[in-house]
Amino acid sequence: MDAASGPVIALVGNPNVGKSTLFNALTHLNQHTGNWPGKTVEVARGRYLYQGGTYTLVDLPGTYSLHPGSAEEEVTRDYLLSGEADVTLVVVDATCLERNLALVLQVTAAAWPVVVCVNLLDEAARKHIQVDLGKLQALLGCPVTGAAARSGRGLSQLQALLAETIAAPPPPLPSDPPAAGLCPCRQAAVLAARAQEIAAQAVTADEETAHRLDRRLDRVLTSRKGGIPVMLLLLAGILWLTMAGANVPSALLSDLLFGLREPLRQLLEGMGAPWWAVGALVDGVYQTTAWVVSVMLPPMAIFFPLFTLLEDAGYLPRVAFNMDHFFHRAGAHGRQALTMCMGLGCNACGVMGCRIIQSPRERLIAILTNAFMPCNGRFPTLIALISLFFTAGTGLWRSLWSALLLMGCIVLAVAMTLWSSRLLSATVLKGLPSAFSLELPPYRFPRLGQVLVRSVLDRTLFVLGRAVTVAAPAGLIIWVAANVTIGEQSILLHLAGLLEGPGRLLGMDGVILLAFFLGFPANEIVVPCILMGYLSAGTLVGYEGLPQLHAILTANGWTAATALSVLVFTLFHFPCGTTCLTIWRETRSLRWTALAIVLPLAVGVILCSAIHWMSVLLPV
Amino acid sequence: MENTTLDHLPTGRKATVSRLLAPQGEQLRLMELGFIPGRTVSALQAAPWGDPVAYAVCGAVIALRRDDASRILIH
Numbered sequence: 001m002d003a004a005s006g007p008v009i010a011l012v013g014n015p016n017v018g019k020s021t022l023f024n025a026l027t028h029l030n031q032h033t034g035n036w037p038g039k040t041v042e043v044a045r046g047r048y049l050y051q052g053g054t055y056t057l058v059d060l061p062g063t064y065s066l067h068p069g070s071a072e073e074e075v076t077r078d079y080l081l082s083g084e085a086d087v088t089l090v091v092v093d094a095t096c097l098e099r100n101l102a103l104v105l106q107v108t109a110a111a112w113p114v115v116v117c118v119n120l121l122d123e124a125a126r127k128h129i130q131v132d133l134g135k136l137q138a139l140l141g142c143p144v145t146g147a148a149a150r151s152g153r154g155l156s157q158l159q160a161l162l163a164e165t166i167a168a169p170p171p172p173l174p175s176d177p178p179a180a181g182l183c184p185c186r187q188a189a190v191l192a193a194r195a196q197e198i199a200a201q202a203v204t205a206d207e208e209t210a211h212r213l214d215r216r217l218d219r220v221l222t223s224r225k226g227g228i229p230v231m232l233l234l235l236a237g238i239l240w241l242t243m244a245g246a247n248v249p250s251a252l253l254s255d256l257l258f259g260l261r262e263p264l265r266q267l268l269e270g271m272g273a274p275w276w277a278v279g280a281l282v283d284g285v286y287q288t289t290a291w292v293v294s295v296m297l298p299p300m301a302i303f304f305p306l307f308t309l310l311e312d313a314g315y316l317p318r319v320a321f322n323m324d325h326f327f328h329r330a331g332a333h334g335r336q337a338l339t340m341c342m343g344l345g346c347n348a349c350g351v352m353g354c355r356i357i358q359s360p361r362e363r364l365i366a367i368l369t370n371a372f373m374p375c376n377g378r379f380p381t382l383i384a385l386i387s388l389f390f391t392a393g394t395g396l397w398r399s400l401w402s403a404l405l406l407m408g409c410i411v412l413a414v415a416m417t418l419w420s421s422r423l424l425s426a427t428v429l430k431g432l433p434s435a436f437s438l439e440l441p442p443y444r445f446p447r448l449g450q451v452l453v454r455s456v457l458d459r460t461l462f463v464l465g466r467a468v469t470v471a472a473p474a475g476l477i478i479w480v481a482a483n484v485t486i487g488e489q490s491i492l493l494h495l496a497g498l499l500e501g502p503g504r505l506l507g508m509d510g511v512i513l514l515a516f517f518l519g520f521p522a523n524e525i526v527v528p529c530i531l532m533g534y535l536s537a538g539t540l541v542g543y544e545g546l547p548q549l550h551a552i553l554t555a556n557g558w559t560a561a562t563a564l565s566v567l568v569f570t571l572f573h574f575p576c577g578t579t580c581l582t583i584w585r586e587t588r589s590l591r592w593t594a595l596a597i598v599l600p601l602a603v604g605v606i607l608c609s610a611i612h613w614m615s616v617l618l619p620v
Numbered sequence: 621m622e623n624t625t626l627d628h629l630p631t632g633r634k635a636t637v638s639r640l641l642a643p644q645g646e647q648l649r650l651m652e653l654g655f656i657p658g659r660t661v662s663a664l665q666a667a668p669w670g671d672p673v674a675y676a677v678c679g680a681v682i683a684l685r686r687d688d689a690s691r692i693l694i695h
Contacts, residue, residue, distance in 0.1 A: 064652035096679040099654050185644060188651040193658075211676070218665060218674065218681075227668040321683050325669035328685060334672070435646045435688050437653055440674055440681040 005047065006054035007166045010085035012076060012107055014100050015062030016441045017093040018119045020044075022149040023059040026159070042352075043075065050159045058085065064099075066106045067184050080111045086166050088114045089158075094124035094131050094146070095210070095442060097203050101195035102188070104140060113169040114142045117158055122148035123444065129205035136202040141173045150447060214442050221315070222440075227322045234315075235410065238306045240403035243383060246298035247399075253297065257290035276483070283532075284479025285472045291528045292471040296380045297463045303379070304345065305455035312446035316341055320438055330418045331425025333362035334436055336369075340417060343373035347579040350375075351586055359434035365421045367583055368596045371575035372417040372603075374409065376462070377523035378570050382409055384527065385570070388550045389563035413571055416603055428595070470522040478518060478529055482536035490536050506605065507565035507612030509557065516569065521577045526570070561615035565608045572604035626661065627689035631673070634662040635694035642691040654678030655692055 013019045023029070027046030044059040060076045067073065080088060088111045092100035097118070108114050118131055137144035145161045147154030182190065220226055265282045273281075310316065316338055324334030335357050343350030350370040357363040374382060386405050391398050425431065481492040489497070492514070496503075499517075500510035515529035531549070534556045553563075574597045575583065584593040629635050637659050640647045654677040655661065661677040672683045 065648075067648055067652070099678040099680055102652070183644075185647055185651065188648055189656060192651065192656045207679075210679075211681075214681070215664065222665060222667060222674070224666065224668050224670070321667050321672065321674065324667060324672050324683070324685070328671065334683075334685075433685075433687070435642070435649065436672065436683075436685045437649065437688070438672070438683040439653070440683060442681075 004054070005056040007086040008056045008058060008084055009162060009166075010079060010088045010111075011057060011059045011091060012080070012088055012103070013062060013091035014064055014093065014096075014103060015439065017062070017091050017100065018149045019059055019062060019091050022091055022117070022119060022147070022155075023057055025149050025152055025155055027057055043079070048159075050163055053163065055159075055162070063103070065103060065188070066110060067188070077110070080107065083111075085111065087162060087169075088112075089117055089162065090114060091117050091119050094118050094120045095127055095129055097131060098195055098199035101140075101198055102191045105191045105194055108140070108142060108173060112172045113165050115158075115161055115165050116140060116142060116144045117154075118144065118146045119149050121146045122151060122153070123442065127205070127210040129203065129210055132202045132204075136198070139198045139201060142170065150444075211442070217443055218318070218440070221318050222321055227318075231319060231322055232407070234310065236403055236407050238303065238310075239406045239410075240400060241306060242299050242303040243387070243402045243406065244399035245302045246383070247387075249298040250294055253294035254290075257294055261286060261290070279483060280476055280479050284475040284477075286475070288475025288478070288525060288528045288532075289467045289471045291531070292467040292524050293464065295384055295527070296377075296467075296524060297460060299380050299383050300376060300459045300463055301456050304459045305452045307341075307344070308451050308455045309446045309448070311341075312444065312451050314441050314443045317438060317440050321440060324436070324438070326418050327421070328433060328436075330365075330422035331362075331429075331431070331433060332365045332418075332421040333357045333359065333434065334438055336362070336366040336417075336421070339366045339370060340373045340414070343370045343375060344379070345376055347371050347373065347375045347575055348582040351579060351582045354586065361425075361429050361431045362434060364587065364592060365424050365429055367586055368424060368592065368599055369417045369420050371579055371596065371600050372413050372420065372572065374413060374571055375523070375576075375579075377466070377576065381523070381527055381570050382406060382567060384549075385563050385567050388553070389558075389560055409567065409571060416572065420599055420603065424599075466522065466524060471525055471528070474518070474521065474525045475528065478525075478532050482532050492533055492536055496533055505612060506569065506608040507561055507615060508569065508608070509562075511556075512562075512566060512569075516573055519576070520574070523570075523576050559615070561611060565611050568607045568611065569604045572600045572607065574601050623693060623695050625690045626655075626663075626675070626684070626692040626694050627673070627686040629661075629663045629694060631663045631665055634660055636660055637677075637692060638695045639693040640691060641693060642688075646688075646691075650688075650692065653682050654680060655682075661692075661694065 011019050011023055023044065023046060026048045028048070029046040043061070046057050046059070048055055048057065058079070060079055063073045063076045065073065066077045066080070079085070088107055090104050090107050092104060104116055116136070118133060118136070121131070124131060131146070133144050133146050143161050143165055145154060145158050147158055149155070221230055261282060264286060265278055268278045268281060319341065320334050320337040323337045327334045327336050338356065339350050339353045342353040347370050350373065351367050354363050354366040354370070357366055383406060386402050390402070390405055392401050478492065481495070482490050484491050486494060496510035496514045498510070499513040503510045503513035506513070511533035512530055515526045515533065518529045519526035531552065534552055580593060580597060583596045584590070587593060623638065626635070637655055637657050639657055640650055640655065642650060659677060661675050664674045664676050664681065666673045667683070672685045673689060674681050674683045
C-alpha cells in the first residue's frame, strides 16, 4: 500500500455478477457494463473516499475459477498471487450462489483476507430466492455482506466492512484447504461438493418457480421458429427509430452549424485575418467539424442508447446463441457474435473484445473479420448515402424503407463476416472447432433512465471528442491539400488524378478513393473529404448543408451505381488506423495485421468491381 | 433413464451427470460451469437450428454445442 492510493481492494468474481456495476457505483467512474459474461477484458483501477481515507479498487476480469485456463483467469490468478491487494472482495450472484461459491473457496485458499459481497439481492428477491447472509458468513469463515449494486443498496455497509477488514483482518482460516494436493479435476469436484453443501444450508429457493420468467422469455427469443425473426425485427425496429428519429435533429444541427459559418467568416475577415487563414479555419476546420457533428451525432445518439438497452437486458448472449449454428459451420466460435456487436460501436473495441474467445485460432478469425462490421464512424455515412440516393415513398414508408436498406447493409456485413471466417478456417487458420460454452445470463429489467441518459451523454461526448481530435485537424490538412497548387492543380486533385483509374474500375472516382485513403485515421471524414475534393475543383459554390449534398454529388457524376459502390466500399475496405494498431497489439504479428487489412479490402474491391461491370453492362 | 450422453437428453427432461469424457483441460472448464458428476442438469431449449442447446445446471443457463455435450455421460 502507498500513502496516496491507500489500501488496495481486488474485485474478483464469476463473469456477469455485477463487478463492474459495483466498481462504478463505488468509484463514480464509468467502466462500461453490459449484461453478458466477459465484458471486462482489461484490469480497471479506480478510487473512492470513505471516512476520510482513500481506497483503491482493482476490477479484475470475470473468472469461473483460478485454474489456469484462459488469459483472463491467469490475469486474475497472477494478480491475487502478487499480493498487491490488501483485501480481496469476491462478488457473488445471489441468484446462482452455488456455482459462485466454488470460486470463493478457491480465493480464500489463495488470498487473505477475503470479503464476500452477495450481489443482485434485488433480483434474487424477485425470484423468491432467500440467502441467509449470517449463515453464509459462519460457513465460509470470512466476512459476508449483501448488496444490490444496480440500485446502490448495501454499498455503505460494504465500504464499512472493507475498512474494518483492512484495519483488523480476521484470523486466517485453518490451513486445511480441503482439496490441496489433488489433481485439478478432483480438486474442482471437492470444492464443488463443499459449495453445494454450503449453498444447501444458506439458500432457500424453489428452482422451478425462480427462473420461470427467464425460461418463458427464452422460449420466445431463442425458439426454433421465432428466434431469428424476433432478432431481425428488433434490429429493424432499432434502425427504424434511428433513421426516423435522426432526420429532424440532423437537419436542425446542420442548419445551425452551417448558418454560423458565414458570420464566422465575416468575423475573421473583420479582424483582418489573411484569406488563407480564413479559408483554412472556416472551410477546412469548421466545415469538416460541422459535418461530422451534424451527420454523426443524431443517429449515434439514438442507435447506441437503444442498443445498450438490449445489452443491459441480457439479449446479446441470446443473439450469440441463435447465431452459433452459422459460426459453427464457418469453423468459428459463437462468441464472435458478441465481438461483432462490440464492433458496431468501434472496431478497435471489438478486436480487443475478442479476448473472450479462448481458442487462439477462433480468436484470430474473430479479430481478422471484425472490421466487416460497420462502426460508429461508418454507420452514419451509410445512413446519409441511403437517405440521399435510395429512398422511396414519403413519411412512414420512407423511413421504414430506409431502415430495411440499412438492415440489408448489416445483414450483408454479417454474411461477409461468416463467409470470410469460413474462408479463413478452410485455408490459413485450419483446425477443429474448440469446446464451446456460452452462459445465458438471467434477463434483467434495463435501467431505462440511467442507460438512456448515460449512453446519450457518452455517445455525444464520444462524437464531439472525435470531431475535435480527428475532424478538425483532418479538415485543416485537407483544406491545405485542396488549396496549395502545384502547376495548374491543387495537391488534392493531383493525388485524385493518380487514383482516377483504379477509382473508375471500382465504380467510383479518384476523389472518392482518395477520400477513403485520407479517412484511414478516422472513417468519419470520408464524405467531407469527397466534398472538399469536388468543391476545390471550383465549379460549385460552398456546401450549405445536407439537402445540397445530393446536388453537389450528382453534379460530379454520381449515379445510383456510384452511391452503391461507395456504400459497399464503406462497409468493406481497410480497417481504420486505430483498429490496425489494435490488431497488431493483440496479435503481435505484422502478417496477421496485413491480412486483416487485405481481407476486407479484397472483398470490397471484388464487390465494387462487380457493381461497376453490372452498371456498365446493364445500364438503367 | 439409462446411461447416455447429454446431447441425447430431450428438451424439457432432466438427468444426472455421471462422468465427463473430455480431456482434462476441458473437463475442468465443464466442471467450473457446473457440469459436475452427481449434479442434476435439464435440457431447456435448442437454438433455432437445433444446435447448440441451453442447459440449466447449478442455477445458471449454459449453452453447449452437441459435440461438447456428447462428452458428458448422464443417467
